[in-house]
Each structure stands twice: as C-alpha cells, then as structure tokens.
Amino acid sequence: MSTAPTIDYEKIKxxxxxxxxxxxxxxxxxxxxxxxxxTMRGFIKVAGxxxxxxxxxGCMYVANTSYLTTPWIVPWMHTQLGAGGSSAVxxxxxxxxxxxxxxxxxxxxxxxxxxxxxxxxDMGIGGISAALQSDYDLLIIMxxxxxxxxxxxxxxxxxxxxxxxxxxxxxxxxxxxQRRWKKNVAGMLAVGHPTCRYVAxxxxxxxxxxYLNKVRKALSIGGPTFIHTYDPCPKGWDYHPRYSNxxxxxxxxxxxxxxxxxxxxxxxxxxxxxxxxxxxxxxxDFLTKQGRFDHLKEEHFTHIQKMVDEMWDEWEIPGVAPIKxxxxxxx
Numbered sequence: 116m117s118t119a120p121t122i123d124y125e126k127i128k129x130x131x132x133x134x135x136x137x138x139x140x141x142x143x144x145x146x147x148x149x150x151x152x153x154t155m156r157g158f159i160k161v162a163g164x165x166x167x168x169x170x171x172x173g174c175m176y177v178a179n180t181s182y183l184t185t186p187w188i189v190p191w192m193h194t195q196l197g198a199g200g201s202s203a204v205x206x207x208x209x210x211x212x213x214x215x216x217x218x219x220x221x222x223x224x225x226x227x228x229x230x231x232x233x234x235x236x237d238m239g240i241g242g243i244s245a246a247l248q249s250d251y252d253l254l255i256i257m258x259x260x261x262x263x264x265x266x267x268x269x270x271x272x273x274x275x276x277x278x279x280x281x282x283x284x285x286x287x288x289x290x291x292x293q294r295r296w297k298k299n300v301a302g303m304l305a306v307g308h309p310t311c312r313y314v315a316x317x318x319x320x321x322x323x324x325x326y327l328n329k330v331r332k333a334l335s336i337g338g339p340t341f342i343h344t345y346d347p348c349p350k351g352w353d354y355h356p357r358y359s360n361x362x363x364x365x366x367x368x369x370x371x372x373x374x375x376x377x378x379x380x381x382x383x384x385x386x387x388x389x390x391x392x393x394x395x396x397x398x399x400d401f402l403t404k405q406g407r408f409d410h411l412k413e414e415h416f417t418h419i420q421k422m423v424d425e426m427w428d429e430w431e432i433p434g435v436a437p438i439k440x441x442x443x444x445x446x
Contacts, residue, residue, distance in 0.1 A: 119381035122313075124335035127161065127324045134160050143186040145178040148356020150346040150363060151258045154319040154326070155179075155229060158256060161327045162334060164189060166225040167206055171199035171239055173231030174264035199230035200242030200255060207251035225334050226253040232273040233263045236300045247308040247339045254333045254340045257300060260348035268351040272298040275371065276422070277415055278407045280351070285410040296422065297371075301343040302435040305377040313340040315376040315385075321364040325385055329376065336378075345372045353406025362404060369401040370423045373434025382432055389427055398423050 127133055138159040145152040155175060159166060168191040170176050179186055180193045194202040207226045213219045228246075235243055235257035243255055262280055263269040270280040276296050279285055283292035305314040313336045317326035326344065333340035347362035349355065354362060366372045367386055374386040388395045399416040402408040431438040 119378045119383055122332045122336050122378065124328075124331045126331070127327050130323050133324070133327065134163075136160065136164075138164060138166075138188040140186050140188060142184045143179045144181060144184075145175070146348075146350050146356070148349040148359045149178075150319055150348065150359045151175050151231075151260055152178075153359075154256070154258050154344050154346055157319055157327050158227060158229070158330045159187075159189060161330050162225045162227060165223065166227060167191070167210075169194055169199070169202040169206055169226075169228045171202070171228070171230035171234035172196040172265070173234050173258075174260070175229065175231065175258065177265045196234050197239040198242055199228045199235050199239045200244070200246035202242075203228035203253040203255060204246050204249050204251055207249075207253045211251070223252075226251070228253065228255045230255070230257055231264070232257060232259040232261060232300075233271045236298055237272045240300070243304065243341070244308065247304060247311045247341060249339055251339060252337050254330070254342065256330075256342045256344060258344050258346050259300075260346045260351055261297075262348065262351045264348055264351050273300065276419060277402075277411055279410060280407070290410055290412065291415060299435070299437075301341065301375075301377075302432075304341055306436060308339075309380070310338070311341065312336050312338050312379050313376070314343075315341075316343045316345070316372070316374050318345045318363040318367055318372070318374065320360045321367055322386060325374070329385075332376070351407070353409075354404055358404065362401070365396065365401040365404065368396045369398045370395040370427055370434075371398060371401065373426075375435065377435075382435055384433075389433060395423075395427070 139156040166189050176193050203226055210224055214221045259273050261274045268280050270282040270293055274293055277291050278293045301314050301316050313333050315329045317329050319326050347359045370388040376383045398420045427433045429439050
C-alpha cells in the first residue's frame with residue numbers, strides 16, 4: 116500500500132472546471148500547433164495572477180518576448196540559457212526579503228521558471244540542481260520538445276534515439292546519428308535531491324487536467340519543485356500541426372514517456388503503462404507519425420521497442436531508475 120503523503124490543493128475536476136481567465140494571451144509568435152504554448156498557457160491559468168515567471172532562452176522566449184510585444188499578463192523575466200534555476204532562486208529570495216522588510220504584502224506569490232530541454236536538462240542543469248537544494252518556494256517546469264528549437268532544431272541530451280535533427284542527419288553509412296538514449300532528467304533530479312518534495316512528468320493535454328493538477332500540487336506542497344513536460348513540436352518532429360495533442364497521447368501510451376509523480380520519495384504512476392487494461396501501443400505506431408523518423412528501418416524500430424520493454428519490464432522502478440534489482444552476494 117502506498118504511503119505517499121496527501122497533498123492539500125484545489126483540484127481541477129474535469130475540463131469544464133479549468134479557469135477561464137487567460138494570463139497568457141495574444142501577441143506571441145509560437146508556431147501553429149505548438150504544444151509548448153499550451154503547456155505555458157496551462158501553468159499560468161492554474162497558478163493564477165499572483166505569479167512571477169522567469170524563463171531561460173529557448174524557442175518559447177524567442178517567440179514570447181519579441182521587442183515591445185508579449186503575451187504575458189503577469190510579470191516575467193527573460194534570462195540567459197543556463198540561468199533558469201538561479202533566476203528562480205533570485206526571484207524567490209527577492210520576494211522573501213521584500214516581505215520581511217514590509218515593502219510588499221506578506222502573501223503567497225508563485226515563482227515559476229519555464230526552461231527548455233537544452234536550457235534546463237543540458238546547459239542549465241547545474242543551476243536547476245542548486246535551486247532544488249534551496250529552501251525557497253519555487254517551481255521549475257522543463258518543457259521538452261527534444262531539440263534546440265530556437266536555433267534550427269539541433270539535438271539535445273533529451274532527443275529521442277534515432278531522431279533526425281540538424282546535428283544528426285541520417286546518411287547511407289550511418290542511418291542512425293542520434294545514438295544517445297534520452298536523458299532521464301526528472302528521475303535524476305528526484306534521486307539526487309532527497310529534500311525536494313515533489314517531482315513529476317506530464318503532458319499538457321493527456322490525460323486531461325493531469326498536467327494542470329500537477330502544477331497546482333507542486334505550488335501547494337511548497338519548497339523547490341520540478342515538473343518535466345513532453346511537448347510535441349510540429350516543426351522539429353515534422354508532422355501536421357493539427358496532431359500535436361494526438362502525438363503527445365501516443366508518446367505516453369507507447370511507454371516512451373512515462374507519467375509519474377514522486378512525492379517525498381514515493382513514486383506514483385499517473386498513467387500506468389504496465390496495466391493490462393490500458394496496455395501500451397507499439398512504439399512504431401508513435402514514431403511513424405513523425406517525419407524525423409522516416410529513415411528508420413525495421414531493425415531500428417525493433418531496437419527501440421526492446422529498450423522500452425526493458426524499461427517497463429525489468430527496471431526496479433519502471434521509467435524512473437535504470438536499476439534492475441539484482442541482489443547477489445559476491446564473495
């Protein structure tokens with residue numbers, strides 16, 4: 116039986132209960148079908164107006180902070196590519212000092228950093244780690260479209276195995292140039308930061324309201340918290356923009372992108388791909404809907420499926436920690 120602590124938060128029960136107020140509005144320049152824009156719109160909807168946002172350089176900050184235009188209704192700050200974590204700590208520390216000195220009202224003000232997979236998972240991971248070891252109330256959301264999309268879709272440490280990017284073009288001699296398995300950032304940060312009380316993975320639209328409730332949980336539980344979102348990208352993944360939501364759902368159902376929460380050390384699967392009733396769809400069904408995998412051959416799909424099956428069938432904590440639980444005394 117799970118011993119996960121109960122989190123007291125205002126849960127959104129159904130899509131009709133999602134707040135109507137828009138705090139991320141027109142004026143942005145994101146691509147048609149941009150799932151990261153949906154992720155951004157969602158977190159500020161449920162966080163509310165008493166929120167300040169900071170974001171490291173990435174496609175969402177190129178698109179959302181063009182000179183003299185912004186879709187943000189709340190205060191936001193654009194910071195350097197590797198400074199997502201440190202900017203959140205600075206904002207939280209500043210707010211704490213202003214409250215202590217009586218300069219502003221002593222009320223809850225959310226601090227949220229929104230950084231991409233390159234900014235948060237690769238270059239900025241040191242700052243994110245430091246932020247998760249602080250005692251400030253802040254939430255870091257890493258939006259993961261598996262590329263450096265602001266500079267023409269280069270591969271990052273979170274790009275799916277086998278994907279074509281401008282850094283990993285397939286060729287005749289080497290049909291697979293992206294040979295790194297996706298970095299497990301959420302699991303890594305959870306295991307390495309035992310005082311961080313809440314870590315989660317999410318997709319903006321599947322299952323409905325799951326992501327929004329995870330944001331509210333993270334903000335309610337207090338202390339530094341972290342959410343990793345999977346964001347399909349029509350431009351980088353090469354598919355028609357109308358299918359963004361469907362691609363996110365297929366990625367979850369294929370088992371490539373596990374959905375879970377880690378609450379004070381307890382792992383809770385919010386869409387359990389191990390259950391027979393839900394099952395997993397073949398990874399090939401997900402990959403073949405994207406042009407970035409058009410060059411893959413049958414043996415490549417077989418290899419990726421084998422890796423995903425191993426993750427769910429053999430890992431001690433499926434999708435979280437690549438430990439197979441073999442305990443054998445060696446004398």
